Amino acid sequence: MALVVMKFGGTSVANIERIRNVAQHVKREVDAGNQVAVVVSAMAGATNQLVGFVREVSPLHDAREYDAIVASGEQVTAGLLAIALQTIGIRARSWQGWQIPLETDTAHGAARITKVDAGRLVERVAGGEVAVVTGFQGIEPTHGRIATLGRGGSDTSAVAVAVALNADVCDIYTDVDGVYTTDPRIVPEARRLSRISYEEMLEMASLGSKVLQTRSVELAMVYGIKLRVLSSFAAPDSIKPVSIGNLQDLGTTVCSEEEIMEGQVVSGIAYAKDEAKVTILKVQDKPGIAARIFGPLAEAGINVDMIVQNVTPDGAHTDMTFTVGANELPRALQVLEKVKQDLGYLDVRSSADVVKVSIIGIGMRSHAGVAAKMFQILSDKGINILAISTSEIKVSVLINSDYAELAVRTLHEGFGLDAT
Amino acid sequence: MALVVMKFGGTSVANIERIRNVAQHVKREVDAGNQVAVVVSAMAGATNQLVGFVREVSPLHDAREYDAIVASGEQVTAGLLAIALQTIGIRARSWQGWQIPLETDTAHGAARITKVDAGRLVERVAGGEVAVVTGFQGIEPTHGRIATLGRGGSDTSAVAVAVALNADVCDIYTDVDGVYTTDPRIVPEARRLSRISYEEMLEMASLGSKVLQTRSVELAMVYGIKLRVLSSFAAPDSIKPVSIGNLQDLGTTVCSEEEIMEGQVVSGIAYAKDEAKVTILKVQDKPGIAARIFGPLAEAGINVDMIVQNVTPDGAHTDMTFTVGANELPRALQVLEKVKQDLGYLDVRSSADVVKVSIIGIGMRSHAGVAAKMFQILSDKGINILAISTSEIKVSVLINSDYAELAVRTLHEGFGLDAT
Numbered sequence: 001m002a003l004v005v006m007k008f009g010g011t012s013v014a015n016i017e018r019i020r021n022v023a024q025h026v027k028r029e030v031d032a033g034n035q036v037a038v039v040v041s042a043m044a045g046a047t048n049q050l051v052g053f054v055r056e057v058s059p060l061h062d063a064r065e066y067d068a069i070v071a072s073g074e075q076v077t078a079g080l081l082a083i084a085l086q087t088i089g090i091r092a093r094s095w096q097g098w099q100i101p102l103e104t105d106t107a108h109g110a111a112r113i114t115k116v117d118a119g120r121l122v123e124r125v126a127g128g129e130v131a132v133v134t135g136f137q138g139i140e141p142t143h144g145r146i147a148t149l150g151r152g153g154s155d156t157s158a159v160a161v162a163v164a165l166n167a168d169v170c171d172i173y174t175d176v177d178g179v180y181t182t183d184p185r186i187v188p189e190a191r192r193l194s195r196i197s198y199e200e201m202l203e204m205a206s207l208g209s210k211v212l213q214t215r216s217v218e219l220a221m222v223y224g225i226k227l228r229v230l231s232s233f234a235a236p237d238s239i240k241p242v243s244i245g246n247l248q249d250l251g252t253t254v255c256s257e258e259e260i261m262e263g264q265v266v267s268g269i270a271y272a273k274d275e276a277k278v279t280i281l282k283v284q285d286k287p288g289i290a291a292r293i294f295g296p297l298a299e300a301g302i303n304v305d306m307i308v309q310n311v312t313p314d315g316a317h318t319d320m321t322f323t324v325g326a327n328e329l330p331r332a333l334q335v336l337e338k339v340k341q342d343l344g345y346l347d348v349r350s351s352a353d354v355v356k357v358s359i360i361g362i363g364m365r366s367h368a369g370v371a372a373k374m375f376q377i378l379s380d381k382g383i384n385i386l387a388i389s390t391s392e393i394k395v396s397v398l399i400n401s402d403y404a405e406l407a408v409r410t411l412h413e414g415f416g417l418d419a420t
Numbered sequence: 421m422a423l424v425v426m427k428f429g430g431t432s433v434a435n436i437e438r439i440r441n442v443a444q445h446v447k448r449e450v451d452a453g454n455q456v457a458v459v460v461s462a463m464a465g466a467t468n469q470l471v472g473f474v475r476e477v478s479p480l481h482d483a484r485e486y487d488a489i490v491a492s493g494e495q496v497t498a499g500l501l502a503i504a505l506q507t508i509g510i511r512a513r514s515w516q517g518w519q520i521p522l523e524t525d526t527a528h529g530a531a532r533i534t535k536v537d538a539g540r541l542v543e544r545v546a547g548g549e550v551a552v553v554t555g556f557q558g559i560e561p562t563h564g565r566i567a568t569l570g571r572g573g574s575d576t577s578a579v580a581v582a583v584a585l586n587a588d589v590c591d592i593y594t595d596v597d598g599v600y601t602t603d604p605r606i607v608p609e610a611r612r613l614s615r616i617s618y619e620e621m622l623e624m625a626s627l628g629s630k631v632l633q634t635r636s637v638e639l640a641m642v643y644g645i646k647l648r649v650l651s652s653f654a655a656p657d658s659i660k661p662v663s664i665g666n667l668q669d670l671g672t673t674v675c676s677e678e679e680i681m682e683g684q685v686v687s688g689i690a691y692a693k694d695e696a697k698v699t700i701l702k703v704q705d706k707p708g709i710a711a712r713i714f715g716p717l718a719e720a721g722i723n724v725d726m727i728v729q730n731v732t733p734d735g736a737h738t739d740m741t742f743t744v745g746a747n748e749l750p751r752a753l754q755v756l757e758k759v760k761q762d763l764g765y766l767d768v769r770s771s772a773d774v775v776k777v778s779i780i781g782i783g784m785r786s787h788a789g790v791a792a793k794m795f796q797i798l799s800d801k802g803i804n805i806l807a808i809s810t811s812e813i814k815v816s817v818l819i820n821s822d823y824a825e826l827a828v829r830t831l832h833e834g835f836g837l838d839a840t
Contacts, residue, residue: 016476056436058507068514069499072492079489080477087478094488
């Protein structure tokens with residue numbers, strides 16, 4: 001007997017027929033003797049409708065009220081799935097975040113889970129009842145208000161519930177059948193990865209591969225929760241029920257590095273289109289200048305990603321290039337305009353016509369020359385690199401967005417990721 | 421300064437424009453220095469959509485899950501109205517039933533309010549913040565689950581909040597501008613009543629006049645809460661703000677008998693179409709027979725209304741006629757079939773082609789001959805009476821539904837209710 005947490009996203013519960021299908025996936029696990037908690041998102045479209053209502057009332061709205069409103073979507077799905085399960089003879093009840101309680105901090109709209117007080121949940125699940133938990137939300141205990149975890153937050157809810165229940169596995173059912181070496185819409189030769197390390201998945205997620213929310217992977221890594229990415233569109237009886245000691249590799253398993261036998265040097269190619277490039281021309285090159293540029297941006301809550309600094313020929317000035325999220329570009333330019341006097345720069349140029357392409361792989365740690373190979377491959381195609389950033393297991397380059405698909409395809413082939 | 425509870429139903433909050441209009445009604449009271457709590461229903465159509473989802477999953481569903489699902493409608497409206505109020509400079513926050521908490525019994529789907537622990541609500545409202553409360557729902561404290569109060573339950577929520585806050589008035593904003601002497605769709609001469617007693621309103625409500633939920637009127641009567649029925653479609657500035665000691669008669673005021681100067685003998689004519697008639701033919705007329713018929717029906721949760729018993733010519737048998745809600749007729753017939761052996765009756769006849777027409781008025785208490793006058797008016801039009809029931813302030817007759825409109829019109833005129 002295993003304890004399984006199953007998470008189903010919005011497209012997996014988009015209508016009553018799909019919810020019935022989810023119930024069959026759950027039934028398979030229950031019939032195999034497993035204890036089950038299910039975490040559900042809102043029905044596809046429901047959250048957008050609710051967000052639309054909020055924006056129609058006011059573009060500037062109280063985040064606490066926003067949360068109270070949008071959290072209702074998951075409440076509907078949880079109740080409907082509980083009924084669907086009961087209808088096929090499975091004991092089940094819905095749990096809203098505040099009922100568990102799943103506690104969060106006060107950062108409404110993007111709250112972090114602080115504590116899951118799962119005593120009652122553990123008891124009921126141990127008693128054989130399926131717990132259907134609302135994803136995406138918890139309760140902020142100081143004021144007793146509903147707080148949501150931000151888009152994709154149901155993944156994090158699922159991992160938090162898995163941690164609280166000490167689950168054997170957390171299966172994330174989604175509309176794709178796993179994590180791919182790159183986006184199959186761009187590279188038809190992309191292969192599904194049967195295993196990927198938490199670290200690689202984190203880089204993939206943060207670089208725009210939208211399969212899992214970044215925080216859910218972090219949480220799974222910290223607590224050693226094995227994640228599997230599976231397709232909810234697969235026939236329920238085509239998947240083998242979870243069995244401890246014989247946990248099949250279905251879809252993609254996200255696990256610790258040690259559990260991955262043959263680590264490839266590069267596991268995947270990610271790209272992020274929602275980047276914007278800002279260049280500050282001819283800033284005076286004096287000590288502390290970086291702090292005086294990036295300090296005000298940080299205070300305004302703007303995330304700066306890649307940073308490149310060039311000294312101009314005269315030696316007294318520098319050009320500073322960095323990237324921010326494309327949606328944060330207008331605010332970033334405002335901030336820079338405000339501090340122009342203080343910084344004494346010549347001009348600011350910006351462009352959203354850029355894309356960040358990254359190669360990711362834990363094998364890079366022990367292999368030299370991976371970055372050089374990447375630059376060579378791009379150079380061979382005449383693709384100009386605007387900025388570079390690296391981590392232990394990742395190399396990212398910023399390029400003109402016209403070359404995005406070409407770069408991804410060429411790198412995928414060049415690093416031997418194409419399906420044979 | 422007055423403390424005002426304002427309740428807005430589904431059509432009054434049907435879309436964002438209507439919600440903004442509601443915010444203006446609230447602003448009028450706040451600007452006048454009043455303290456305000458608002459109780460809201462789900463946006464028109466929202467509850468039906470949610471109920472539709474539930475029924476699509478299963479016609480026989482867990483009432484606790486049903487409640488968790490349908491309660492989400494009011495949560496959306498409460499949040500949206502709070503934001504709409506903030507947008508026009510009014511401090512406001514939403515309160516879900518469980519956050520107050522507004523406690524109920526365990527009768528999910530038709531729960532009764534048992535306690536409103538309004539300490540925090542009182543504090544915040546006294547501090548000048550508008551409380552926007554979700555109607556229709558509370559929390560069942562033993563298991564911590566959401567419970568709904570049944571259709572129209574938001575009226576009862578509003579009165580319960582008014583009791584807890586010791587409000588000066590509970591204004592029920594709806595899509596009509598008050599309570600009428602009868603349904604104006606049937607009798608264009610119907611007049612709006614400026615005042616009506618709790619007792620009369622109770623009879624009107626229980627007899628199918630859908631302006632207020634019966635339980636809300638009971639609760640208002642017990643605690644002496646003055647109710648006003650107003651139109652939310654009136655321009656917000658066309659209504660004078662509440663002022664203690666000078667509480668204008670707007671719409672219809674529901675209050676105690678003593679506050680009504682000139683009580684009419686008959687205040688209104690109500691009719692209920694959703695009645696069904698059952699006749700049990702030739703039951704053995706022995707002691708305790710009524711208990712053996714109506715006991716099993718009560719056990720099955722079927723409400724029996726009018727009862728008529730005729731002794732048949734042979735003296736040993738009786739025909740028993742009674743009415744039940746039309747939607748309960750199939751179940752009632754099942755119950756009777758089960759006890760046929762025990763009762764030893766000849767046959768059961770039933771018909772849903774009946775309507776109950778009632779005259780209501782506190783003046784009846786001191787005026788004789790009101791029932792006789794009613795029977796004469798109907799007789800003059802050749803309308804046959806199938807059953808009769810009376811209370812201190814009401815006479816009801818069951819007639820063939822073909823004559824419903826004729827009966828209502830003729831009685832309205834006959835008792836001098838037509839507008840002059």
